[in-house]
Amino acid sequence: MLQFISLEWKSFIRAASFQTNLAMKILMGFGALYFMAVFLGLGVGVFFIIEDMELGDPFEVVNRYMIYYLAFDMLFRYSLQKMPVTNIKPFLYVPLTKNQVVRFSLLKTVVSFFNWSHAFFFLPFSIVLISKDYPAMEVLFWHLGMAALIYANNYINVLINNMSGVFYAFVATFVALGAAHFFGWFDVTLYTAPFFDLLGSNPLACLIPLALLGVLSRAAFGYFRTNMYLDAGLATKQEEASTQEYAFLNRFGNLGTFIKNDIRLILRNKRSKMALYGGLFFLFYGLLFFTGAIEVYDGPVWKIFAGIFVSGGFLFNFGQFVPSWDSAYYPLMMSQNIKYQDYIKAKWYLIVIATAASMLLAIPYLYFGLNAYLAVLVGGIYNIGINGYLVLWGGAYIKTPIDLASGKKAFGDKQSFNAKTLLLTVPKILLPLAIYWVVALFASETLAFASVAFAGVLGYLFRNKVFSIIEKVYKDEKYKTLAAYKQTP
Amino acid sequence: MITVHELSKTYKDQTVLNIPHLDIPKGQSFGLVGNNGAGKTTFFSLLLDLIQPSTGHIDSHGVVVNTSEDWKPFTAAFIDESFLIGYLTPEEYFYFIGELRGQSKAEVSDLLSNFEDFFHGEILGQKKYLRDLSKGNQKKVGIVATFIGSPEVVILDEPFANLDPTTQIRLKGIIKDLAASSGVTVLVSSHDLMHVTEVCERIVVLEKGQIVKDIVTAPATLKELEAYFSGAAQRPNLETESPESVPSENAHLEGSSPAIATEGVAEEGEK
Numbered sequence: 001m002l003q004f005i006s007l008e009w010k011s012f013i014r015a016a017s018f019q020t021n022l023a024m025k026i027l028m029g030f031g032a033l034y035f036m037a038v039f040l041g042l043g044v045g046v047f048f049i050i051e052d053m054e055l056g057d058p059f060e061v062v063n064r065y066m067i068y069y070l071a072f073d074m075l076f077r078y079s080l081q082k083m084p085v086t087n088i089k090p091f092l093y094v095p096l097t098k099n100q101v102v103r104f105s106l107l108k109t110v111v112s113f114f115n116w117s118h119a120f121f122f123l124p125f126s127i128v129l130i131s132k133d134y135p136a137m138e139v140l141f142w143h144l145g146m147a148a149l150i151y152a153n154n155y156i157n158v159l160i161n162n163m164s165g166v167f168y169a170f171v172a173t174f175v176a177l178g179a180a181h182f183f184g185w186f187d188v189t190l191y192t193a194p195f196f197d198l199l200g201s202n203p204l205a206c207l208i209p210l211a212l213l214g215v216l217s218r219a220a221f222g223y224f225r226t227n228m229y230l231d232a233g234l235a236t237k238q239e240e241a242s243t244q245e246y247a248f249l250n251r252f253g254n255l256g257t258f259i260k261n262d263i264r265l266i267l268r269n270k271r272s273k274m275a276l277y278g279g280l281f282f283l284f285y286g287l288l289f290f291t292g293a294i295e296v297y298d299g300p301v302w303k304i305f306a307g308i309f310v311s312g313g314f315l316f317n318f319g320q321f322v323p324s325w326d327s328a329y330y331p332l333m334m335s336q337n338i339k340y341q342d343y344i345k346a347k348w349y350l351i352v353i354a355t356a357a358s359m360l361l362a363i364p365y366l367y368f369g370l371n372a373y374l375a376v377l378v379g380g381i382y383n384i385g386i387n388g389y390l391v392l393w394g395g396a397y398i399k400t401p402i403d404l405a406s407g408k409k410a411f412g413d414k415q416s417f418n419a420k421t422l423l424l425t426v427p428k429i430l431l432p433l434a435i436y437w438v439v440a441l442f443a444s445e446t447l448a449f450a451s452v453a454f455a456g457v458l459g460y461l462f463r464n465k466v467f468s469i470i471e472k473v474y475k476d477e478k479y480k481t482l483a484a485y486k487q488t489p
Numbered sequence: 490m491i492t493v494h495e496l497s498k499t500y501k502d503q504t505v506l507n508i509p510h511l512d513i514p515k516g517q518s519f520g521l522v523g524n525n526g527a528g529k530t531t532f533f534s535l536l537l538d539l540i541q542p543s544t545g546h547i548d549s550h551g552v553v554v555n556t557s558e559d560w561k562p563f564t565a566a567f568i569d570e571s572f573l574i575g576y577l578t579p580e581e582y583f584y585f586i587g588e589l590r591g592q593s594k595a596e597v598s599d600l601l602s603n604f605e606d607f608f609h610g611e612i613l614g615q616k617k618y619l620r621d622l623s624k625g626n627q628k629k630v631g632i633v634a635t636f637i638g639s640p641e642v643v644i645l646d647e648p649f650a651n652l653d654p655t656t657q658i659r660l661k662g663i664i665k666d667l668a669a670s671s672g673v674t675v676l677v678s679s680h681d682l683m684h685v686t687e688v689c690e691r692i693v694v695l696e697k698g699q700i701v702k703d704i705v706t707a708p709a710t711l712k713e714l715e716a717y718f719s720g721a722a723q724r725p726n727l728e729t730e731s732p733e734s735v736p737s738e739n740a741h742l743e744g745s746s747p748a749i750a751t752e753g754v755a756e757e758g759e760k
């Protein structure tokens with residue numbers, strides 16, 4: 001057992017994410033502290049917030065929405081929590097019983113961040129409950145029951161991890177129930193709240209989640225134990241491949257070849273698919289601004305901000321990492337008979353097409369008035385004319401190889417925030433805001449929109465010049481990039 | 490014709506490759522052997538402009554590879570898996586390379602039909618992405634892709650490793666054919682002395698980045714190389730130290746008579 005722990009410790013401190021420089025580590029430390037503070041504040045504050053908003057008894061309100069809390073937890077786990085199987089392989093050949101290995105792997109999930117982070121909410125909340133004269137015994141047993149449910153989620157996630165069908169069914173049900181609740185057709189919480197209330201009123205009730213936890217942990221153990229073979233539980237999934245021609249792109253010559261390949265890249269790899277879905281998600285980002293949901297965002301300048309993000313979801317999610325998407329086979333690209341300009345242009349066209357598509361998909365924003373949609377259009381034009389190049393340019397400096405097959409690290413690319421890329425966000429986001437702000441201050445809002453769009457058109461007209469500059473940057477960075485991509489992601 | 494001028498590659502203070510001069514005439518099948526860390530892959534990477542030389546340069550058919558990109562149209566290489574695109578099917582990969590090399594689909598299909606034997610029914614039409622093929626089959630794809638578009642220079646790093654015996658024999662035939670009949674310069678590196686002597690007209694031995702032997706392949710070459718490598722290891726336990734592929738009886742034979750080893754070096758080792 002001790003060796004296991006020492007191995008874990010090594011894998012932790014030698015992980016690529018720790019090999020960054022000191023400044024980055026300090027920054028990450030502050031980030032972690034910040035999130036802890038936020039969670040703690042939420043845990044303590046949630047009681048008083050509910051009380052202030054006069055939603056009812058805070059304990060009951062929390063119990064009522066607990067089903068959504070657990071569902072969101074499941075959602076996050078499924079998409080982000082790493083499965084314990086990944087490191088099992090090397091242990092198959094060493095003199096340890098399979099039971100030991102499985103137990104250790106499952107134990108690893110128990111100490112995962114996805115479990116203990118909930119303590120930041122439940123611990124302070126329980127303490128506040130007790131201090132507010134809720135019966136201590138009952139709160140404690142409620143707390144125990146909730147912990148058991150969180151851990152039950154942990155094991156459910158382990159069990160369904162390779163069954164995406166089950167997961168999507170779950171998401172669909174959850175979304176449907178949420179929507180039904182929102183529109184007032186059907187309120188699922190009416191049926192689930194009594195269960196959580198029972199946990200809080202009858203100490204014996206906590207046996208139910210504990211029993212569930214027991215059953216699930218046995219099931220997870222048994223599942224791993226029986227599937228601990230290279231061709232069973234430890235096998236990497238293979239999908240059936242189908243050849244796609246995209247023959248209509250052939251007429252564009254080399255450009256078409258690259259675009260074809262990029263489409264395959266995006267559709268056939270987990271990581272790039274996530275970037276695509278993330279881009280779609282950005283479409284909804286504007287709701288925060290145009291519905292007036294958040295007061296700080298009400299200023300007119302923020303409309304441009306929203307417009308850039310609504311139309312630029314794909315641009316920011318995909319474009320930012322441009323040569324890195326090809327990191328696995330960059331040496332091939334660099335030794336083939338390729339014109340750099342074609343390679344870069346192909347990516348650029350892809351970004352332009354996606355941005356244009358986003359602008360079309362954003363038409364429903366007309367609901368919030370012409371100005372809202374105009375902001376999206378102007379943001380889109382600026383994205384096409386200026387940001388399209390800037391992300392490609394910045395991408396040349398991001399030398400993080402991407403593991404296409406895994407979607408796990410999608411949010412953790414620390415190196416994507418180096419000084420040069422940060423500097424490039426100024427023209428990407430701040431410049432259009434500034435243009436808008438200045439023109440709107442001295443002239444009219446319409447003229448301000450027009451000026452931002454004009455900047456985009458201007459950028460578009462100079463595209464050939466810009467492409468040759470970017471080409472030069474890529475060429476200058478070639479050897480460094482090749483060397484960086486050799487490191488395993 | 491590939492000419493190397495005062496080429497060296499240094500990392501920090503460690504020189505990993507130092508070749509003052511080397512000529513590889515057009516149409517030669519050229520073999521590079523050496524132990525791990527001898528500089529074989531470094532040399533190939535320099536030839537493909539994947540790393541920058543510390544000093545000197547390589548001239549390939551009149552193009553200095555690290556200043557111009559005009560060598561790309563006539564050069565093809567398969568170094569490792571980073572020359573494959575994992576999410577493509579083999580067919581898509583071949584056509585992709587073909588399009589980059591200005592070959593129509595029909596031309597590529599035509600070329601592929603010559604390799605049906607080589608593929609042994611495990612590559613084409615398998616409904617698998619390259620990332621899901623076995624190492625050996627991936628290698629087959631990578632090697633055949635280098636023949637697309639009639640390149641004049643073909644570079645293959647360790648082409649025999651991971652291949653099954655039948656495929657190794659077929660590959661030897663293909664490489665010999667390529668150099669002999671179509672005037673293609675083939676550069677091959679290998680740890681397998683037997684294969685390399687069978688395939689290459691000329692063999693260069695690298696040791697810690699230096700050329701230590703430059704041999705025109707003759708019937709005695711295999712013996713000579715075996716003698717060199719068992720001597721170079723300079724350890725009594727040859728069975729474990731000599732390259733895996735050397736038949737162990739031979740290793741013992743050569744190892745027990747160091748005289749042969751030194752003789753071999755003296756004969757050909759002019760560098």
